[in-house]
Amino acid sequence: MPESRPYHHGDLRSALLAAAERTLREKGVGSLSLRELAREVGVSHAAPGRHFKDKQALLNALALAGYERLAQALDAAEDPALPLEPRLTALARAYLTFAIDNAELLELMYARKHDPDASEQMAAAVERTVGSLERVLADAQKRGEIIEGDPEELNLVTGAALHGMAGFIAAGWLTPDAALPGVEGLVHHLLHGLKPR
Amino acid sequence: MPESRPYHHGDLRSALLAAAERTLREKGVGSLSLRELAREVGVSHAAPGRHFKDKQALLNALALAGYERLAQALDAAEDPALPLEPRLTALARAYLTFAIDNAELLELMYARKHDPDASEQMAAAVERTVGSLERVLADAQKRGEIIEGDPEELNLVTGAALHGMAGFIAAGWLTPDAALPGVEGLVHHLLHGLKPR
DNA sequence: ACAACAATGGTGACGACGTCAACAATGATG
DNA sequence: CATCATTGTTGACGTCGTCACCATTGTTGT
Numbered sequence A, B: 001m002p003e004s005r006p007y008h009h010g011d012l013r014s015a016l017l018a019a020a021e022r023t024l025r026e027k028g029v030g031s032l033s034l035r036e037l038a039r040e041v042g043v044s045h046a047a048p049g050r051h052f053k054d055k056q057a058l059l060n061a062l063a064l065a066g067y068e069r070l071a072q073a074l075d076a077a078e079d080p081a082l083p084l085e086p087r088l089t090a091l092a093r094a095y096l097t098f099a100i101d102n103a104e105l106l107e108l109m110y111a112r113k114h115d116p117d118a119s120e121q122m123a124a125a126v127e128r129t130v131g132s133l134e135r136v137l138a139d140a141q142k143r144g145e146i147i148e149g150d151p152e153e154l155n156l157v158t159g160a161a162l163h164g165m166a167g168f169i170a171a172g173w174l175t176p177d178a179a180l181p182g183v184e185g186l187v188h189h190l191l192h193g194l195k196p197r
Numbered sequence C: 001a002c003a004a005c006a007a008t009g010g011t012g013a014c015g016a017c018g019t020c021a022a023c024a025a026t027g028a029t030g
Numbered sequence D: 001c002a003t004c005a006t007t008g009t010t011g012a013c014g015t016c017g018t019c020a021c022c023a024t025t026g027t028t029g030t
Helices: A012-027 A034-041 A055-077 A084-101 A103-110 A118-142 A151-171 A176-192 B012-027 B034-041 B055-077 B084-101 B103-110 B118-142 B151-171 B176-192
Strands: none
Touching: A012 A034, A012 A055, A012 A103, A055 A084, A055 A103, A055 A118, A084 A103, A084 A118, A084 A151, A084 A176, A103 A151, A103 B151, A118 A151, A151 A176, A151 B103, A151 B151, A151 B176, A176 B151, B012 B034, B012 B055, B012 B103, B055 B084, B055 B103, B055 B118, B084 B103, B084 B118, B084 B151, B084 B176, B103 B151, B118 B151, B151 B176
């Protein structure tokens, strides 16, 4: 007797997100269809519509979950007791590790979306992510480990360098084996500058 | 008498690329369909297939043209006579200006593609683009304006910072008005580092 | 206990899309 | 000027996202 599945799935929303992330990881965002997801989860082709009004809504949810995990990873890598350079290196390493393990997801997270409502949540998630870096730099500035000056500017330089590395990885221009060893040098050069001293 | 267009368009390929870039700029990559392009250009829905085997092939061509224009813009911003800091600033400004004016196109250019054949051309285009930066840094190193050490590492830091800024812009996290003034500070901090000296 | 209702899933349809095969017109080559 | 490659057209197929409508299930108020 084919144990006919119950009419209600139980937690279709999570199941869809899980399947979506697996497909995303395995086949890329291009080959990710609601209908295929529905099939994988064993549900009719229109069922996802109950949980995501749009395909874009599902992608947004996926990206949001990604930010959640990223923020968590960054928090875990935080050790306020460390001096600046190793502390920043740890943070960078965590970010790049995430980028390596979730390249396709990261692309989604970077993608510009104009959904006016989802943007709020998204912006908050981004802000939370960026917060880790801001804290490190603010602390360092407070302790005199780095120069004074507009913190926004310092956040921008450091954030751009990290984000750029992640971009290189996500784009496949930088292999994981090359990226992680490079992070040490990256942070060092960021802190000490390129000019001779 | 509706001047019935000649059976052969004349330069359909270019027309398609032009229309594609316009659509890309106005409505984003999401709403870019071969059929719609064909309509805009006044040609049957399957005609594009003669010039691009795939939708991806068209996107690749678009990205390739983007790299061409970017490399050109970077070359134009090059002034080997300048000392390092203003020279690098000019280069950065050119890159970010391109990012501002071609945010959607840039997304395409960053997108990872696995087409084994197109990758060669693409890699060459990327390499040519990156070359501008490499030249600046190599010259500076030769002149003793920056520290010695693995040029690859220096290229990586600087490239990542620029790429990251462009990413911020393309993602809409950084408004154009905030980006260009920031470039001066960015380059300065890159060269002089964040640590007090 | 049970009726009413909300939430969730199924069915079938629609239009748009990418792609292909078969055919037609045009231009180039000998 | 015949032959052939190039380029565009037509029609079809399968897939997709989305919608309206219906079916089933869980919940809530009495």
